[in-house]
Amino acid sequence: MVVDYRLLNSVTESFKICLPKIADILHEISGKKWYSVLDLKSAFFQIKLKNSDKQKLAFCSELGNFQPTRLPFGSKNSTSYFHLLISKCLDDLKGPNIQFFLDDIIIAANSISEMKTRLQLVFDRLAKFNLTLDPNKIQICKTNITYLGFNISANGYAPSEDNIQKVTKFPVSQNVKQVQSYLGMMNYFRHLIYNYAEVVEPIVNLTRKGTPFVWSENCQDAFNVMQEIILNKPTIKNYDESKPLYLTTDANAKSLTYHMNLYKQPDIVKRWLLYLQDFSYNIDHIKGCDNPADFLSRMQIEDVEVNNLFHMGDQLSHSNIKLCQSMDSCTSEIIKKIEEKDSKTCQKYFIDSYTGLLMFKIKSGKDQILNKIYIPRNLVRDCLLVAHAPHFGVQKTYDFIKIKYFWPGMYADVKNFCENCCNCMQNKPKRKTITHSIPKHHLAPGEFLAMDIVGKLPRSVDNQNYILTIVDHYSRYLEAIPIPNTTSNTIIRHLN
Numbered sequence: 001m002v003v004d005y006r007l008l009n010s011v012t013e014s015f016k017i018c019l020p021k022i023a024d025i026l027h028e029i030s031g032k033k034w035y036s037v038l039d040l041k042s043a044f045f046q047i048k049l050k051n052s053d054k055q056k057l058a059f060c061s062e063l064g065n066f067q068p069t070r071l072p073f074g075s076k077n078s079t080s081y082f083h084l085l086i087s088k089c090l091d092d093l094k095g096p097n098i099q100f101f102l103d104d105i106i107i108a109a110n111s112i113s114e115m116k117t118r119l120q121l122v123f124d125r126l127a128k129f130n131l132t133l134d135p136n137k138i139q140i141c142k143t144n145i146t147y148l149g150f151n152i153s154a155n156g157y158a159p160s161e162d163n164i165q166k167v168t169k170f171p172v173s174q175n176v177k178q179v180q181s182y183l184g185m186m187n188y189f190r191h192l193i194y195n196y197a198e199v200v201e202p203i204v205n206l207t208r209k210g211t212p213f214v215w216s217e218n219c220q221d222a223f224n225v226m227q228e229i230i231l232n233k234p235t236i237k238n239y240d241e242s243k244p245l246y247l248t249t250d251a252n253a254k255s256l257t258y259h260m261n262l263y264k265q266p267d268i269v270k271r272w273l274l275y276l277q278d279f280s281y282n283i284d285h286i287k288g289c290d291n292p293a294d295f296l297s298r299m300q301i302e303d304v305e306v307n308n309l310f311h312m313g314d315q316l317s318h319s320n321i322k323l324c325q326s327m328d329s330c331t332s333e334i335i336k337k338i339e340e341k342d343s344k345t346c347q348k349y350f351i352d353s354y355t356g357l358l359m360f361k362i363k364s365g366k367d368q369i370l371n372k373i374y375i376p377r378n379l380v381r382d383c384l385l386v387a388h389a390p391h392f393g394v395q396k397t398y399d400f401i402k403i404k405y406f407w408p409g410m411y412a413d414v415k416n417f418c419e420n421c422c423n424c425m426q427n428k429p430k431r432k433t434i435t436h437s438i439p440k441h442h443l444a445p446g447e448f449l450a451m452d453i454v455g456k457l458p459r460s461v462d463n464q465n466y467i468l469t470i471v472d473h474y475s476r477y478l479e480a481i482p483i484p485n486t487t488s489n490t491i492i493r494h495l496n
Protein backbone atom coordinates (compact mmCIF):
# COMPACT_ATOMS: atom_id res chain seq x y z
CA MET A 1 0.00 0.00 0.00
CA VAL A 2 1.22 3.49 -0.84
CA VAL A 3 -0.12 6.63 0.82
CA ASP A 4 0.21 9.87 -1.12
CA TYR A 5 1.59 12.41 1.34
CA ARG A 6 2.36 15.09 -1.24
CA LEU A 7 -0.19 17.54 0.09
CA LEU A 8 0.97 17.05 3.68
CA ASN A 9 4.62 17.27 2.61
CA SER A 10 4.00 20.56 0.82
CA VAL A 11 3.00 22.19 4.12
CA THR A 12 5.50 20.38 6.34
CA GLU A 13 8.49 22.37 7.48
CA SER A 14 11.76 20.93 6.20
CA PHE A 15 14.01 19.31 8.75
CA LYS A 16 17.36 19.16 7.02
CA ILE A 17 20.34 17.17 8.17
CA CYS A 18 23.63 16.33 6.50
CA LEU A 19 23.92 12.66 5.72
CA PRO A 20 27.47 11.37 6.16
CA LYS A 21 29.50 11.32 2.94
CA ILE A 22 29.90 7.80 1.59
CA ALA A 23 33.47 8.73 0.64
CA ASP A 24 34.21 9.56 4.26
CA ILE A 25 32.75 6.29 5.44
CA LEU A 26 34.71 4.24 2.90
CA HIS A 27 37.84 6.22 3.55
CA GLU A 28 37.54 5.74 7.31
CA ILE A 29 36.64 2.10 7.24
CA SER A 30 38.67 0.60 4.37
CA GLY A 31 41.99 -1.15 4.85
CA LYS A 32 41.01 -3.35 7.84
CA LYS A 33 41.24 -7.10 8.06
CA TRP A 34 37.74 -8.10 9.20
CA TYR A 35 34.32 -6.65 8.38
CA SER A 36 30.73 -7.10 9.49
CA VAL A 37 27.66 -5.40 8.03
CA LEU A 38 24.37 -5.09 9.93
CA ASP A 39 21.09 -4.00 8.41
CA LEU A 40 18.19 -2.58 10.41
CA LYS A 41 14.87 -4.24 9.73
CA SER A 42 12.14 -2.14 7.97
CA ALA A 43 14.08 0.96 8.89
CA PHE A 44 11.46 3.72 9.23
CA PHE A 45 8.96 1.43 10.92
CA GLN A 46 11.26 1.30 13.93
CA ILE A 47 10.32 4.88 14.78
CA LYS A 48 7.24 5.37 16.95
CA LEU A 49 5.06 8.38 16.24
CA LYS A 50 3.80 10.89 18.80
CA ASN A 51 0.03 10.86 19.24
CA SER A 52 -0.23 14.37 17.84
CA ASP A 53 1.58 13.28 14.67
CA LYS A 54 -0.47 10.16 14.06
CA GLN A 55 -3.50 12.28 13.13
CA LYS A 56 -1.50 14.24 10.56
CA LEU A 57 -0.45 11.05 8.80
CA ALA A 58 -3.92 9.46 8.88
CA PHE A 59 -5.28 7.95 5.67
CA CYS A 60 -8.49 6.35 4.50
CA SER A 61 -9.04 3.16 2.54
CA GLU A 62 -11.95 0.95 1.58
CA LEU A 63 -11.63 -0.72 4.98
CA GLY A 64 -11.93 2.49 6.94
CA ASN A 65 -9.78 5.31 8.31
CA PHE A 66 -6.41 4.57 9.87
CA GLN A 67 -3.58 6.32 11.66
CA PRO A 68 -0.04 4.98 11.39
CA THR A 69 1.70 4.28 14.68
CA ARG A 70 5.17 4.14 13.07
CA LEU A 71 6.90 6.56 10.74
CA PRO A 72 5.62 5.73 7.23
CA PHE A 73 7.59 5.85 3.97
CA GLY A 74 7.00 8.85 1.76
CA SER A 75 6.45 11.44 4.45
CA LYS A 76 8.82 14.37 4.28
CA ASN A 77 11.78 14.34 6.68
CA SER A 78 11.53 10.55 7.25
CA THR A 79 15.16 10.09 6.26
CA SER A 80 16.28 12.96 8.48
CA TYR A 81 14.48 11.61 11.54
CA PHE A 82 15.77 8.15 10.90
CA HIS A 83 19.33 9.40 10.61
CA LEU A 84 18.88 11.42 13.78
CA LEU A 85 17.76 8.33 15.67
CA ILE A 86 20.67 6.19 14.46
CA SER A 87 23.08 9.03 15.23
CA LYS A 88 21.74 9.28 18.77
CA CYS A 89 22.17 5.57 19.12
CA LEU A 90 25.65 5.13 17.62
CA ASP A 91 27.31 8.53 17.29
CA ASP A 92 29.76 8.12 20.18
CA LEU A 93 30.81 4.70 18.84
CA LYS A 94 31.41 6.06 15.34
CA GLY A 95 35.02 6.20 14.20
CA PRO A 96 37.58 4.32 12.15
CA ASN A 97 35.99 1.00 13.15
CA ILE A 98 32.26 1.64 13.26
CA GLN A 99 30.38 3.58 10.59
CA PHE A 100 26.78 3.77 9.49
CA PHE A 101 24.74 5.12 6.63
CA LEU A 102 21.01 5.19 7.41
CA ASP A 103 20.07 1.57 8.11
CA ASP A 104 23.42 0.05 7.09
CA ILE A 105 26.01 -0.34 9.84
CA ILE A 106 29.56 -1.48 9.12
CA ILE A 107 32.05 -2.66 11.72
CA ALA A 108 35.76 -3.18 11.06
CA ALA A 109 38.48 -4.87 13.10
CA ASN A 110 41.98 -6.17 12.70
CA SER A 111 41.35 -9.31 14.76
CA ILE A 112 38.42 -11.58 15.54
CA SER A 113 38.47 -10.75 19.24
CA GLU A 114 38.35 -7.03 18.44
CA MET A 115 35.41 -7.73 16.13
CA LYS A 116 33.59 -9.65 18.88
CA THR A 117 33.95 -6.78 21.35
CA ARG A 118 32.75 -4.20 18.83
CA LEU A 119 29.80 -6.30 17.70
CA GLN A 120 28.72 -6.72 21.32
CA LEU A 121 29.02 -2.98 21.85
CA VAL A 122 26.78 -2.26 18.84
CA PHE A 123 24.28 -5.00 19.74
CA ASP A 124 23.93 -3.67 23.30
CA ARG A 125 23.40 -0.17 22.02
CA LEU A 126 20.79 -1.23 19.45
CA ALA A 127 18.96 -3.20 22.14
CA LYS A 128 18.98 -0.17 24.42
CA PHE A 129 17.31 1.88 21.69
CA ASN A 130 14.90 -0.95 20.94
CA LEU A 131 16.13 -1.25 17.34
CA THR A 132 16.00 -4.62 15.59
CA LEU A 133 18.24 -6.06 12.89
CA ASP A 134 17.31 -8.01 9.80
CA PRO A 135 18.97 -11.43 10.35
CA ASN A 136 18.80 -12.21 6.60
CA LYS A 137 20.98 -9.27 5.70
CA ILE A 138 23.64 -9.63 8.36
CA GLN A 139 27.19 -10.39 7.18
CA ILE A 140 29.60 -11.27 9.96
CA CYS A 141 33.40 -11.50 9.99
CA LYS A 142 34.31 -11.24 6.32
CA THR A 143 37.64 -10.18 4.87
CA ASN A 144 35.92 -8.83 1.78
CA ILE A 145 32.50 -7.25 2.05
CA THR A 146 30.06 -5.38 -0.20
CA TYR A 147 28.89 -2.18 1.43
CA LEU A 148 27.05 0.69 -0.30
CA GLY A 149 27.92 -0.72 -3.75
CA PHE A 150 31.64 -1.12 -3.06
CA ASN A 151 33.81 -4.05 -2.20
CA ILE A 152 35.80 -3.20 0.88
CA SER A 153 38.85 -5.10 2.03
CA ALA A 154 42.27 -4.63 3.55
CA ASN A 155 43.40 -3.29 0.15
CA GLY A 156 40.95 -0.39 0.00
CA TYR A 157 37.73 -0.30 -1.95
CA ALA A 158 36.76 -1.13 -5.52
CA PRO A 159 33.52 -1.08 -7.56
CA SER A 160 31.31 -4.10 -6.99
CA GLU A 161 31.43 -7.32 -8.98
CA ASP A 162 28.18 -6.54 -10.87
CA ASN A 163 29.59 -3.58 -12.78
CA ILE A 164 32.82 -5.35 -13.54
CA GLN A 165 30.85 -8.22 -15.08
CA LYS A 166 29.03 -5.84 -17.38
CA VAL A 167 32.30 -4.63 -18.87
CA THR A 168 33.90 -8.00 -19.27
CA LYS A 169 30.82 -9.55 -20.82
CA PHE A 170 30.40 -6.79 -23.38
CA PRO A 171 30.56 -8.14 -26.96
CA VAL A 172 32.80 -6.66 -29.66
CA SER A 173 30.93 -3.81 -31.39
CA GLN A 174 29.40 -4.45 -34.81
CA ASN A 175 28.38 -0.89 -35.66
CA VAL A 176 28.77 2.75 -34.59
CA LYS A 177 25.80 2.62 -32.25
CA GLN A 178 27.30 -0.26 -30.29
CA VAL A 179 30.64 1.55 -30.21
CA GLN A 180 28.94 4.59 -28.66
CA SER A 181 27.26 2.37 -26.14
CA TYR A 182 30.59 0.74 -25.31
CA LEU A 183 32.31 4.10 -24.91
CA GLY A 184 29.47 5.30 -22.71
CA MET A 185 30.11 2.40 -20.40
CA MET A 186 33.88 2.76 -20.40
CA ASN A 187 33.52 6.44 -19.62
CA TYR A 188 32.16 5.31 -16.26
CA PHE A 189 35.46 3.57 -15.51
CA ARG A 190 37.80 5.97 -17.29
CA HIS A 191 39.36 7.23 -14.06
CA LEU A 192 40.44 3.68 -13.28
CA ILE A 193 42.35 3.33 -16.55
CA TYR A 194 45.68 5.05 -16.78
CA ASN A 195 46.00 7.16 -19.94
CA TYR A 196 42.42 6.34 -20.87
CA ALA A 197 42.08 8.85 -23.74
CA GLU A 198 45.14 7.46 -25.49
CA VAL A 199 44.21 3.81 -24.97
CA VAL A 200 40.69 4.25 -26.27
CA GLU A 201 41.56 6.46 -29.26
CA PRO A 202 41.30 3.82 -32.06
CA ILE A 203 37.76 3.00 -30.90
CA VAL A 204 36.75 6.66 -30.52
CA ASN A 205 37.90 7.27 -34.11
CA LEU A 206 35.17 4.92 -35.35
CA THR A 207 32.54 7.41 -34.16
CA ARG A 208 33.97 10.31 -36.21
CA LYS A 209 31.69 11.51 -38.99
CA GLY A 210 32.54 10.14 -42.45
CA THR A 211 34.77 7.36 -41.09
CA PRO A 212 33.84 3.93 -42.52
CA PHE A 213 33.21 1.32 -39.82
CA VAL A 214 36.19 -1.03 -39.73
CA TRP A 215 36.99 -2.82 -36.47
CA SER A 216 40.76 -2.86 -36.95
CA GLU A 217 43.45 -4.73 -35.06
CA ASN A 218 44.19 -1.53 -33.13
CA CYS A 219 40.56 -1.37 -32.01
CA GLN A 220 40.69 -4.98 -30.84
CA ASP A 221 43.94 -4.28 -28.95
CA ALA A 222 42.42 -1.28 -27.18
CA PHE A 223 39.35 -3.33 -26.36
CA ASN A 224 41.46 -6.17 -24.92
CA VAL A 225 43.59 -3.82 -22.83
CA MET A 226 40.56 -2.24 -21.20
CA GLN A 227 38.87 -5.58 -20.58
CA GLU A 228 41.96 -6.75 -18.81
CA ILE A 229 42.33 -3.67 -16.63
CA ILE A 230 38.72 -3.91 -15.46
CA LEU A 231 38.97 -7.68 -14.98
CA ASN A 232 41.80 -6.99 -12.56
CA LYS A 233 39.38 -4.95 -10.47
CA PRO A 234 41.13 -1.60 -10.03
CA THR A 235 41.03 -0.48 -6.43
CA ILE A 236 40.39 3.09 -5.39
CA LYS A 237 41.93 4.44 -2.25
CA ASN A 238 40.11 7.74 -2.16
CA TYR A 239 38.11 10.26 -4.14
CA ASP A 240 37.33 13.95 -3.89
CA GLU A 241 34.41 14.24 -1.53
CA SER A 242 34.21 18.03 -1.68
CA LYS A 243 32.50 17.89 -5.09
CA PRO A 244 28.68 17.77 -5.36
CA LEU A 245 27.04 14.37 -5.85
CA TYR A 246 25.55 13.59 -9.25
CA LEU A 247 23.09 10.81 -9.86
CA THR A 248 23.24 10.11 -13.59
CA THR A 249 20.37 8.30 -15.23
CA ASP A 250 19.51 7.72 -18.86
CA ALA A 251 16.06 9.30 -18.59
CA ASN A 252 15.96 12.73 -20.13
CA ALA A 253 15.44 15.81 -18.01
CA LYS A 254 12.71 17.19 -20.20
CA SER A 255 10.51 14.16 -19.79
CA LEU A 256 11.27 13.94 -16.05
CA THR A 257 10.20 17.52 -15.40
CA TYR A 258 7.28 17.04 -17.76
CA HIS A 259 6.06 14.06 -15.73
CA MET A 260 6.57 15.88 -12.45
CA ASN A 261 4.35 18.74 -13.57
CA LEU A 262 1.63 16.59 -15.02
CA TYR A 263 -1.64 16.76 -13.15
CA LYS A 264 -2.34 13.10 -13.72
CA GLN A 265 0.89 11.11 -13.64
CA PRO A 266 1.17 7.49 -14.75
CA ASP A 267 1.31 5.16 -11.73
CA ILE A 268 4.87 4.08 -12.31
CA VAL A 269 6.00 7.73 -12.34
CA LYS A 270 3.90 8.45 -9.24
CA ARG A 271 5.66 5.71 -7.31
CA TRP A 272 9.06 7.08 -8.22
CA LEU A 273 8.10 10.63 -7.34
CA LEU A 274 6.75 9.46 -3.99
CA TYR A 275 10.06 7.77 -3.35
CA LEU A 276 12.11 10.77 -4.48
CA GLN A 277 10.25 13.39 -2.51
CA ASP A 278 12.31 12.55 0.53
CA PHE A 279 15.43 13.89 -1.19
CA SER A 280 16.36 17.38 -2.21
CA TYR A 281 17.52 17.40 -5.84
CA ASN A 282 17.80 19.27 -9.13
CA ILE A 283 17.28 17.71 -12.54
CA ASP A 284 19.79 18.46 -15.30
CA HIS A 285 20.11 17.13 -18.79
CA ILE A 286 23.34 15.53 -20.06
CA LYS A 287 23.73 14.64 -23.73
CA GLY A 288 23.31 10.90 -24.29
CA CYS A 289 26.87 10.39 -25.57
CA ASP A 290 28.34 12.17 -22.53
CA ASN A 291 26.15 10.34 -20.06
CA PRO A 292 28.06 7.55 -18.31
CA ALA A 293 24.84 6.02 -16.99
CA ASP A 294 23.50 5.68 -20.49
CA PHE A 295 25.02 2.31 -20.99
CA LEU A 296 24.94 0.82 -17.52
CA SER A 297 21.30 1.55 -16.99
CA ARG A 298 20.39 0.31 -20.43
CA MET A 299 22.17 -2.94 -19.75
CA GLN A 300 19.90 -3.34 -16.79
CA ILE A 301 16.71 -2.20 -18.46
CA GLU A 302 16.13 -5.69 -19.77
CA ASP A 303 15.83 -7.11 -16.30
CA VAL A 304 15.48 -4.30 -13.87
CA GLU A 305 13.57 -1.40 -15.35
CA VAL A 306 10.11 -2.52 -14.40
CA ASN A 307 11.20 -5.18 -11.95
CA ASN A 308 12.24 -2.60 -9.40
CA LEU A 309 8.59 -1.96 -8.84
CA PHE A 310 7.12 -5.33 -9.69
CA HIS A 311 9.41 -8.28 -9.21
CA MET A 312 9.27 -10.45 -12.31
CA GLY A 313 10.40 -13.68 -10.69
CA ASP A 314 12.48 -16.52 -12.09
CA GLN A 315 9.82 -17.69 -14.51
CA LEU A 316 10.26 -14.52 -16.54
CA SER A 317 14.05 -14.42 -16.49
CA HIS A 318 15.58 -14.17 -19.94
CA SER A 319 17.04 -17.64 -19.70
CA ASN A 320 13.70 -19.20 -18.82
CA ILE A 321 11.81 -17.30 -21.52
CA LYS A 322 14.44 -18.41 -24.02
CA LEU A 323 14.06 -22.01 -22.93
CA CYS A 324 10.26 -21.88 -23.17
CA GLN A 325 10.46 -20.18 -26.56
CA SER A 326 12.54 -23.05 -27.87
CA MET A 327 10.07 -25.63 -26.55
CA ASP A 328 6.82 -23.94 -27.57
CA SER A 329 5.57 -25.21 -30.95
CA CYS A 330 4.52 -21.78 -32.16
CA THR A 331 7.62 -19.79 -31.19
CA SER A 332 10.06 -22.53 -32.14
CA GLU A 333 8.49 -22.59 -35.61
CA ILE A 334 9.12 -18.83 -35.96
CA ILE A 335 12.70 -19.22 -34.72
CA LYS A 336 13.26 -21.94 -37.31
CA LYS A 337 11.92 -19.71 -40.09
CA ILE A 338 14.19 -16.85 -39.00
CA GLU A 339 17.17 -19.17 -39.11
CA GLU A 340 16.13 -20.15 -42.64
CA LYS A 341 16.02 -16.40 -43.39
CA ASP A 342 12.36 -16.51 -44.41
CA SER A 343 11.79 -12.88 -45.46
CA LYS A 344 8.13 -12.69 -44.42
CA THR A 345 8.93 -13.90 -40.90
CA CYS A 346 11.98 -11.65 -40.62
CA GLN A 347 9.80 -8.63 -41.31
CA LYS A 348 7.88 -9.24 -38.10
CA TYR A 349 10.32 -11.07 -35.84
CA PHE A 350 14.01 -11.24 -35.06
CA ILE A 351 16.40 -12.85 -32.60
CA ASP A 352 17.99 -10.33 -30.23
CA SER A 353 21.74 -10.71 -30.62
CA TYR A 354 22.48 -9.92 -26.99
CA THR A 355 19.89 -12.03 -25.17
CA GLY A 356 19.13 -14.59 -27.86
CA LEU A 357 15.40 -14.03 -27.32
CA LEU A 358 12.75 -14.12 -30.02
CA MET A 359 11.44 -10.57 -30.39
CA PHE A 360 8.35 -9.13 -32.07
CA LYS A 361 8.52 -5.79 -33.91
CA ILE A 362 5.59 -3.47 -33.32
CA LYS A 363 5.08 -0.35 -35.41
CA SER A 364 4.51 2.65 -33.21
CA GLY A 365 3.70 5.96 -34.85
CA LYS A 366 5.11 6.88 -38.27
CA ASP A 367 8.48 5.23 -38.46
CA GLN A 368 9.24 4.05 -34.97
CA ILE A 369 9.47 0.33 -34.31
CA LEU A 370 9.33 -1.06 -30.78
CA ASN A 371 10.69 -4.49 -29.96
CA LYS A 372 8.87 -6.76 -27.51
CA ILE A 373 9.79 -10.11 -26.07
CA TYR A 374 7.55 -12.83 -27.52
CA ILE A 375 6.00 -14.69 -24.56
CA PRO A 376 5.32 -18.36 -25.37
CA ARG A 377 1.91 -19.73 -24.42
CA ASN A 378 2.95 -21.60 -21.28
CA LEU A 379 4.43 -18.44 -19.73
CA VAL A 380 1.36 -16.28 -20.36
CA ARG A 381 -0.22 -17.11 -17.02
CA ASP A 382 2.99 -16.26 -15.09
CA CYS A 383 3.21 -12.98 -16.90
CA LEU A 384 -0.42 -12.15 -16.13
CA LEU A 385 -0.01 -13.12 -12.47
CA VAL A 386 2.94 -10.78 -12.02
CA ALA A 387 1.46 -7.90 -13.97
CA HIS A 388 -1.86 -8.12 -12.16
CA ALA A 389 -0.27 -8.48 -8.72
CA PRO A 390 -1.25 -4.93 -7.62
CA HIS A 391 -4.81 -5.72 -8.84
CA PHE A 392 -4.99 -2.88 -11.29
CA GLY A 393 -7.76 -2.84 -13.86
CA VAL A 394 -7.64 -4.30 -17.38
CA GLN A 395 -6.12 -1.28 -19.15
CA LYS A 396 -3.39 -0.63 -16.59
CA THR A 397 -2.40 -4.29 -16.43
CA TYR A 398 -2.32 -4.41 -20.22
CA ASP A 399 -0.24 -1.21 -20.45
CA PHE A 400 2.22 -2.64 -17.97
CA ILE A 401 2.68 -5.89 -19.88
CA LYS A 402 2.98 -4.28 -23.28
CA ILE A 403 5.99 -2.22 -22.20
CA LYS A 404 8.10 -5.33 -22.61
CA TYR A 405 6.09 -8.27 -23.84
CA PHE A 406 3.96 -9.50 -26.68
CA TRP A 407 1.90 -12.55 -27.50
CA PRO A 408 -1.05 -13.03 -29.86
CA GLY A 409 -4.39 -12.28 -28.21
CA MET A 410 -2.69 -10.43 -25.37
CA TYR A 411 -5.50 -7.93 -24.67
CA ALA A 412 -8.19 -10.61 -24.57
CA ASP A 413 -6.10 -12.68 -22.16
CA VAL A 414 -5.49 -9.71 -19.88
CA LYS A 415 -9.17 -8.79 -19.92
CA ASN A 416 -10.27 -12.32 -19.13
CA PHE A 417 -7.69 -12.69 -16.37
CA CYS A 418 -8.47 -9.38 -14.64
CA GLU A 419 -12.20 -9.78 -14.87
CA ASN A 420 -12.03 -13.21 -13.29
CA CYS A 421 -9.62 -12.30 -10.49
CA CYS A 422 -11.37 -13.33 -7.26
CA ASN A 423 -9.57 -10.70 -5.26
CA CYS A 424 -10.72 -7.91 -7.57
CA MET A 425 -14.27 -9.17 -7.58
CA GLN A 426 -14.49 -9.22 -3.81
CA ASN A 427 -13.03 -5.74 -3.51
CA LYS A 428 -15.12 -4.10 -6.18
CA PRO A 429 -16.64 -0.98 -4.60
CA LYS A 430 -20.37 -1.48 -4.21
CA ARG A 431 -22.67 1.29 -5.23
CA LYS A 432 -24.70 2.58 -2.31
CA THR A 433 -28.40 3.10 -3.04
CA ILE A 434 -31.13 4.20 -0.69
CA THR A 435 -33.59 1.38 -0.27
CA HIS A 436 -37.09 1.33 1.12
CA SER A 437 -38.59 -1.87 2.38
CA ILE A 438 -41.89 -3.01 0.97
CA PRO A 439 -44.65 -2.97 3.61
CA LYS A 440 -45.44 -6.54 4.52
CA HIS A 441 -48.90 -6.22 6.01
CA HIS A 442 -50.97 -6.56 2.86
CA LEU A 443 -48.82 -9.28 1.27
CA ALA A 444 -49.29 -13.02 1.10
CA PRO A 445 -46.62 -15.67 0.35
CA GLY A 446 -45.81 -15.85 -3.37
CA GLU A 447 -47.58 -12.59 -4.13
CA PHE A 448 -44.51 -10.35 -4.45
CA LEU A 449 -41.27 -11.77 -5.86
CA ALA A 450 -37.97 -9.97 -6.45
CA MET A 451 -35.41 -11.21 -8.97
CA ASP A 452 -31.83 -10.29 -9.55
CA ILE A 453 -28.79 -11.56 -11.38
CA VAL A 454 -25.40 -11.99 -9.70
CA GLY A 455 -22.30 -11.99 -11.97
CA LYS A 456 -20.48 -12.28 -14.20
CA LEU A 457 -18.71 -14.89 -12.06
CA PRO A 458 -15.82 -17.21 -13.01
CA ARG A 459 -17.24 -19.95 -15.18
CA SER A 460 -18.17 -23.12 -13.31
CA VAL A 461 -17.27 -26.62 -14.49
CA ASP A 462 -20.74 -27.01 -16.03
CA ASN A 463 -20.42 -23.69 -17.91
CA GLN A 464 -22.53 -21.45 -15.67
CA ASN A 465 -21.53 -17.77 -15.43
CA TYR A 466 -24.35 -16.14 -13.43
CA ILE A 467 -26.73 -16.77 -10.55
CA LEU A 468 -30.39 -15.91 -10.87
CA THR A 469 -31.82 -15.08 -7.43
CA ILE A 470 -35.52 -15.02 -6.62
CA VAL A 471 -36.80 -13.82 -3.23
CA ASP A 472 -40.32 -14.05 -1.92
CA HIS A 473 -40.84 -10.84 -0.01
CA TYR A 474 -43.35 -12.15 2.46
CA SER A 475 -41.52 -15.27 3.62
CA ARG A 476 -37.99 -14.21 2.62
CA TYR A 477 -37.68 -17.56 0.90
CA LEU A 478 -34.69 -17.48 -1.50
CA GLU A 479 -33.95 -19.48 -4.63
CA ALA A 480 -30.52 -19.25 -6.29
CA ILE A 481 -30.24 -20.80 -9.75
CA PRO A 482 -26.97 -21.02 -11.73
CA ILE A 483 -27.43 -19.89 -15.35
CA PRO A 484 -25.01 -19.75 -18.31
CA ASN A 485 -26.12 -16.33 -19.67
CA THR A 486 -28.61 -13.55 -19.03
CA THR A 487 -30.78 -13.78 -22.15
CA SER A 488 -34.52 -13.52 -21.54
CA ASN A 489 -34.93 -17.03 -22.96
CA THR A 490 -32.72 -18.53 -20.28
CA ILE A 491 -34.44 -16.61 -17.48
CA ILE A 492 -37.97 -17.44 -18.66
CA ARG A 493 -36.98 -21.09 -18.96
CA HIS A 494 -35.78 -21.16 -15.35
CA LEU A 495 -38.80 -19.23 -14.03
CA ASN A 496 -41.05 -21.82 -15.59
Ligand SMILES: [Zn+2]
Pocket residue numbers: 388391392418421422423424425
Ligand atom coordinates in the same frame (compact mmCIF):
# COMPACT_ATOMS: atom_id res chain seq x y z
ZN1 LIG B 1 -7.17 -8.75 -9.13
